[in-house]
Amino acid sequence: MEYTPKEVLEYIREADVKFIRLALCDKTGKQKNIAIMPSELSKALEVGVEIDASPIEGFDGRIILKPDLSTLCELPWRPQHGRVVHFFCDLLMPDGSAIADYPRNILKSISAGADTAVIDQSFYLFTLDENGCATKVTHDKAGYMDIAPDDKGENVRREICLTLERMGITPVGSHHERGPGQHIVNCAPAKLLTAADNAVTYRAVVRTIAAQYGLFADFSSSPVSGSPENFVRLTVNGKAEPGEHFGKDPYILLADYCR
Amino acid sequence: MIFQPRTYGVLIVSSSEKFVSATKELLPMTDYWPVEAAESAGAARRRLLMRDFDIVIINSPLTDEFGTQLAEDITAEYSSAVLLLTRGEVYEDVFYKVLVSGVASLPKPINAHTMETALRILSAERERLRKSEEKRVSVEEKIEEIRLVNRAKWALIEKSGLTEEEAHRHIEKLSMDKRISKSAAAKLIINNSESLS
Numbered sequence: 001m002e003y004t005p006k007e008v009l010e011y012i013r014e015a016d017v018k019f020i021r022l023a024l025c026d027k028t029g030k031q032k033n034i035a036i037m038p039s040e041l042s043k044a045l046e047v048g049v050e051i052d053a054s055p056i057e058g059f060d061g062r063i064i065l066k067p068d069l070s071t072l073c074e075l076p077w078r079p080q081h082g083r084v085v086h087f088f089c090d091l092l093m094p095d096g097s098a099i100a101d102y103p104r105n106i107l108k109s110i111s112a113g114a115d116t117a118v119i120d121q122s123f124y125l126f127t128l129d130e131n132g133c134a135t136k137v138t139h140d141k142a143g144y145m146d147i148a149p150d151d152k153g154e155n156v157r158r159e160i161c162l163t164l165e166r167m168g169i170t171p172v173g174s175h176h177e178r179g180p181g182q183h184i185v186n187c188a189p190a191k192l193l194t195a196a197d198n199a200v201t202y203r204a205v206v207r208t209i210a211a212q213y214g215l216f217a218d219f220s221s222s223p224v225s226g227s228p229e230n231f232v233r234l235t236v237n238g239k240a241e242p243g244e245h246f247g248k249d250p251y252i253l254l255a256d257y258c259r
Numbered sequence: 260m261i262f263q264p265r266t267y268g269v270l271i272v273s274s275s276e277k278f279v280s281a282t283k284e285l286l287p288m289t290d291y292w293p294v295e296a297a298e299s300a301g302a303a304r305r306r307l308l309m310r311d312f313d314i315v316i317i318n319s320p321l322t323d324e325f326g327t328q329l330a331e332d333i334t335a336e337y338s339s340a341v342l343l344l345t346r347g348e349v350y351e352d353v354f355y356k357v358l359v360s361g362v363a364s365l366p367k368p369i370n371a372h373t374m375e376t377a378l379r380i381l382s383a384e385r386e387r388l389r390k391s392e393e394k395r396v397s398v399e400e401k402i403e404e405i406r407l408v409n410r411a412k413w414a415l416i417e418k419s420g421l422t423e424e425e426a427h428r429h430i431e432k433l434s435m436d437k438r439i440s441k442s443a444a445a446k447l448i449i450n451n452s453e454s455l456s
Contacts, residue, residue, distance in 0.1 A: 130322040
């Protein structure tokens with residue numbers, strides 16, 4: 001949805017938003033963010049926020065994060081008193097020019113029209129030890145489309161679905177996957193840039209909800225040796241795109257499709 | 260022994276086995292059942308995924324987090340009464356922080372008598388939470404009844420040519436004659452009209 005800067009500022013004020021997270025992805029597709037206070041938002045919308053991105057993989061030197069207004073979204077898992085919202089950002093050089101090789105910038109500039117896509121990503125759930133660190137013990141030992149009590153992740157998947165819905169992403173189904181503790185939540189297709197943003201958001205939501213339930217969500221390729229690997233499935237305009245998509249940055253994945 | 264209409268399920272979250280066994284001694288099976296223990300916040304969260312508890316006692320600090328986040332998350336998501344125990348030095352700050360989330364807290368060290376009394380107060384709180392849950396469910400049931408009755412009325416108006424007032428009376432009469440609820444009467448009418456169409 002397209003918002004004007006005025007609408008965004010009014011919303012931040014009326015909804016008592018206390019923190020605004022500005023998100024970007026590093027070269028490996030991992031989400032990074034900084035949080036700014038509401039008092040800084042006006043300036044951020046106008047000229048952006050300058051940061052030192054050199055510690056982030058794929059960048060060196062300073063860059064500017066400019067919130068993409070249409071990606072405004074409240075984070076439902078943060079406390080109600082002191083709401084947190086987040087934006088995906090356009091990335092600029094300090095002189096104001098767009099960063100040519102930033103995948104999200106690229107996808108934004110070349111994707112238009114009526115193409116829709118969805119990126120489905122499976123994940124494994126592991127228990128945490130008494131220090132809060134991930135163990136190698138999967139949450140359950142169930143198999144493909146198994147039900148409770150073998151499938152212990154029903155409530156986790158349900159909470160993931162409800163959270164995605166509150167963030168404007170529409171889940172269409174979920175089930176236990178083939179590996180022990182392996183799950184997937186499938187979402188509805190969206191326009192290409194949104195589909196890529198959704199894929200990044202999905203990972204953050206899954207990880208956060210898993211942590212709330214004392215679990216660790218693992219999206220790596222082979223978390224359990226001898227068990228099925230995690231996979232990434234790309235569907236464009238209703239047709240599954242063949243090929244190996246695992247490990248690719250979602251923006252590059254869809255930008256490659258456009259080319 | 261006083262006859263108790265219900266028992267309260269208790270989850271004790273503590274990394275100290277001594278605390279767990281001392282607390283368990285204060286929880287006779289006649290009043291508190293089942294009583295389980297979790298050694299960390301993560302273990303507690305996983306346990307709560309699988310079943311609800313009436314009372315959760317958190318002995319902070321835990322090994323994987325302090326305990327306040329766990330307490331607040333539980334009161335936000337479940338209908339359990341939560342008691343958070345903290346060291347005396349930080350008690351005042353913690354008390355005010357978690358109060359707004361409906362978490363009860365007490366300073367350590369805590370003696371058996373205080374704990375027993377606290378558990379009774381928590382049981383009363385749990386009953387209060389149960390009542391407001393029941394109220395909420397009954398409001399939802401009321402809304403569902405209104406929806407069903409409307410659908411049944413619509414079916415009668417469309418398929419049998421009744422006026423709205425006649426349809427309303429038909430549903431009421433059916434429910435009285437068959438001695439069933441209005442929702443059940445509405446469902447009968449809807450099913451009949453669906454099988455006829």
